[in-house]
Amino acid sequence: xxxxxxxxxxxxxxxxxxxxxxxxxxxxxxxxxxxxxxxxxxxxxxxxxxxxxxxxxxxxxxxxxxxxxxxxxxxxxxxxxxxxxxxxxxxxxxxxxxxxxxxxxxxxxxxxxxxxxxxxxxxxxxxxxxxxxxxxxxxxxxxxxxxxxxxxxxxxxxxxxxxxx
Numbered sequence: 001x002x003x004x005x006x007x008x009x010x011x012x013x014x015x016x017x018x019x020x021x022x023x024x025x026x027x028x029x030x031x032x033x034x035x036x037x038x039x040x041x042x043x044x045x046x047x048x049x050x051x052x053x054x055x056x057x058x059x060x061x062x063x064x065x066x067x068x069x070x071x072x073x074x075x076x077x078x079x080x081x082x083x084x085x086x087x088x089x090x091x092x093x094x095x096x097x098x099x100x101x102x103x104x105x106x107x108x109x110x111x112x113x114x115x116x117x118x119x120x121x122x123x124x125x126x127x128x129x130x131x132x133x134x135x136x137x138x139x140x141x142x143x144x145x146x147x148x149x150x151x152x153x154x155x156x157x158x159x160x161x162x163x164x165x
Contacts, residue, residue, distance in 0.1 A: 009065075009073025010099055014143050017062045017078035023141055024066055027109075027116050028101060030074055034065035068101070088144040089121075098138065100148040106135045109149055117142035127157060 014020035017036045024030045040060045041047055050058060059080055066074040091097045103109045110120050119140045127134040135151040150157060 007072055009075050011075040011077060012145055013077045013079060013082060014145070015078065015082045015084065016143070017064055017076060020076050020078075020141075020143060021064050021066065023116055023118075023143075024074060024076070027112050027118075028068075030066040030068055032064065033067050033073075034063075036062055036064040036078075038062050084144050088140065089146050098146045098148055100150055100154070102150045102153060104151050106137055106149050106151045110137050110139055113139045113141070121146070 012020070021032060021036060025032060038060060039046055039050060039062070041051060041056070041058055050061070061080070062078040064076045066076065068074065089097060101109075106124055110124065114120055121138040121140060124135055124137040126132075127136070133151065134157050136148060136157075138146060138148050140146045
């Protein structure tokens with residue numbers, strides 16, 4: 001029998017590890033569980049694991065681990081030669097194009113993100129205008145990583161038939 005799995009963590013590639021840790025802790029309230037650390041391509045267990053993932057020639061990287069209030073891990077990577085894509089919302093390409101955080105104060109969090117150097121990509125929208133208080137907005141961090149803010153849980157929002165009239 002198949003059963004729902006829990007979500008463990010997400011890995012994000014950033015150009016400046018310290019700035020990203022500061023943003024995600026100061027603005028989103030995530031907390032550090034492992035301070036920024038440098039890893040090098042070598043024969044150590046972690047070096048071999050990284051080579052298994054990235055292939056040979058990755059050289060070195062810096063990594064930090066953070067966590068959300070509901071214990072979801074945020075793994076931040078700073079790679080040498082990090083490249084910001086020209087289009088940071090390539091939604092037509094297979095793969096992940098955003099993640100979502102939940103905060104009942106969507107407006108306030110969006111303002112904090114913009115004040116910290118991020119962007120608000122759209123107006124804040126309501127799923128059930130005048131009927132239910134479910135709101136959402138797409139934003140991006142100062143490094144160009146796109147994410148979404150929901151006012152209410154995913155299950156609550158969609159179990160109510162968010163796209164029905």
